[in-house]
Amino acid sequence: MRTRRVYAVLLALVCALAGALVTASPAQAATQTIANGVQFKDTSGNPLHAHGGGVVKVGSYYYWFGEDRNADNTFRSVDAYRSTDLKNWEFRNRVLTQSSASELATAYIERPKVMYNAATGKYVMWMHKENGTDYGEARAAVAVSDTVDGTYSYRGSFRPLGSYMSRDITTFVDDDGTGYMVSAANENYDLHIYRLTADYTGIVSRVANPWPGGHREAPALFKRGGVYFMLTSGATGWSANQQQYATASSPAGPWTAMTNVGDSTAFNSQTAYVLPVQGTSGTAYLYLGDRWGNSFGGTVNDSRYVWLPLTFPTSTSLSMSWSPQLGVDTAAGSVTSTAATYNTLIGRASSKCADVPDQSLWAGAAISQYTCNGGANQKWWFKDLGTGYYQLVSRGSSLCLQENAANVSQEDCGSATTQQWSLTTSGGYVLVKARASGECLDVSGASTANSAAIITYTCNGATNQQWTRGT
Template identity: 65%
Template sequence: MPQGRGALVVLAVLAGLVVAPPAHAAAVTVSNGTQFTDTTGAAVHAHGGGMIKVGDHYYWFGENRNADNTFRAVSVYRSTDLRTWEFRNNVLTQSSAAELNVANIERPKVVYNSSTGQFVMWMHKENGSDYGEARAAVATSATVDGNYTYRGSFRPLGHMSRDITLFRDDDGTGYMISAARENADLHVYRLTPDYLGVNSLVHTLWPGSYREAPAMFKRGGTYFLLTSGATGWNPNQQKYATASSVAGSWTSPVDVGDSTAYGSQTAHVVPVQGSQTTSYLYLGDRWAGAWGGRVNDSQYVWLPLRFPSATSLAMSWTPQVGIDTATGVVTGVGSGSAYETFVARHSGKCADIPSSSRADGTAVKQYGCNGGANQQWQLQDAGGGHHRIIARHSGKCLDVGDSSTADGAAVAQRTCNGGSNQQWQLQDTGGGHHRITARHSGKCLDVTSGSTADGAVIKQHSCNGGGNQQWTRRAA
């Protein structure tokens, strides 16, 4: 081939590469209070996790537990749109090191060290049977989703270390934040230049305040630190504080969200930077331990953060979140409350799981409203205008037994399975009341015989417009 012609061909090819439009993820909607699934349909196990963006992909690391809640792996998934998750690897497992054979690894977080070319993971390490070790652990990899080399565990500068997070500042300085002194204190450490160890203790924040589940991020010139109270698996009031520098003075913590963070606990805050804006997305865990379940049964709560001013933070409930990673726009979708009570119109009494039972097959009855979690329900989108109705105290679904279509068929709580007999449509009947109809049968949730007594059984029955088939939805 003549040299001049070859050069033209090369230039043409290069020109084609230059003008080829970049691939952008489409806008998506993520449903809250659910167990996410990956591209194979398997549950995403990234509990207590953190997220890092590399190229066009967001990589989500988190806890993956055995059936007895001990450590199985740190799993990583990737996505371009924050909804479609591809499983990539179990980057750290029980076989990665001898001391991980019987252990608990919690809250893994990863940052990239540009000077060493290493992805560095920090995590909270325990012995698998109690919380007596209270150690930090470190692992590294040359690739974000490769097998991480375990570097060991220790107590930073001799201090206990439990719930943990990482933050990389704009100048490359690394920080580790962890709960210390039986969770009474929150320590902020400056890391060594390679991020593998602790250089110094920068702050002991709010001694004696019992804060955990830290998540730090920077917006503009303001640093935000979001934390949870220490109440075990049960959710509580999240608070935030601000500072003009990590090493500077931090404000006193201020409440954000409702009194239970909408049934969740802080895991991470991820910036979603796009062509129009940078949004900040709260990633929370709705721990199954609150209803006696396993860590791997836990659900996720994601909510957009709002900033009324440069130094203030707000978070509200929406049942879904709209995410456009191309533009950076993240918005709440829909309305309603994180949990609701259903009050029968004819009796003024609440749909109730008696004695707060967590057992499959426990019949739903009406009782005087008392604010208990066994009278609180989460609506989870099931598509086509239908919802799963999930008991807060047990995490189980409102279910018509054996998928019966008969009048009088029992309605009870059962483990959620995706069946149409666990899907319900709420139809407005006016005056703030609703019919609740089963998808598989088209029949109404009904208080038997219109009884007004405590303990009256709730079943399905052909819809007839009666007050015993109309329900008022009240925010819990």
């Protein structure tokens, strides 16, 4: 009898524990907050190098492949990372390297995209290949692997159908398993759409050249509800420009004319890929873009990532708006934006704005004051931390205002108290007080000149410590 009672108690405890686990399971798929316009880190804390990349989903994992460059911007490797929630990325492997083939020893390898071929069970990577000195080769290249994040066997490079130039590149697998490759041709003036061989390693035919002379690059092809979307950028080198999109009922067309989307610089980014995030509540579409380091005086490996949700006002139209951070729930298949208001911070004494000099995107740039001009480098998101303190996040750089011993600078956002500020209204003006020191945001020497340093100083109520928040 005692044994039965013990068994009954144990059974009840097991059932209760099981019920608790079932109840707790949705928390494992909680919405993840992803900051925008910043350099991502992998789960080991290293910079994540998947520039110009693409994503393939295998089981519950998203695998992200992209460019990892040497200091001179030449090819070092294609890196592979994996994640279940799109925020926490584990480095897996350098799946293709300089030593993978002799022609890769000195090369540019750009925009690697991996496709899974269900018929062969192989993973096929397409990429843009150059000689590492200039962009005269304009070739497509192919590599193949038995496993998604294993070593890829390089199959060589070529010009599509023997003669067409091939630069910026993307791939797409249709619902029926047909593979497509899209690449910029004719010195980037055309975008060619090719149908691939059954094993995805070669080209059968060119099925469309929909926008001859359009001067477009950075293509991303995806399908939603039976409608094919092509999202592209203009061809302006590393500098950001106006994104455009077109639609069709078939990859072979006919395609519509290109239509502008987003702002005039795609929020200072360029298309890399459009990722469908499918879950229990539906499918969200996530724009993956690069804010190229070369555009602000760095290298490809200094680049930042811009991820934005795509919305669809109609079945054949596309919209994209800025958000400083995203809420991503891969289990539900939802991507949400954070509504943010950006304000200028105008000094009472000088009538000038808190300014990131030269529109710098670099961490460590010291903040000064400058004539208000409406630039993104003068706009700040007062991010409420829910603790009585705020982070001041730059619209231009996505970096946070930080108090230092000698100055105030912009830095990678984190949890340090030196990036936390309280706001006190007095006489219609705002005092911005540093949590770490208790000192106030101050224009050094009460200067009214452009480029005067902004520092923190003992709060004294002077007009050079009084600010208004403009629009």
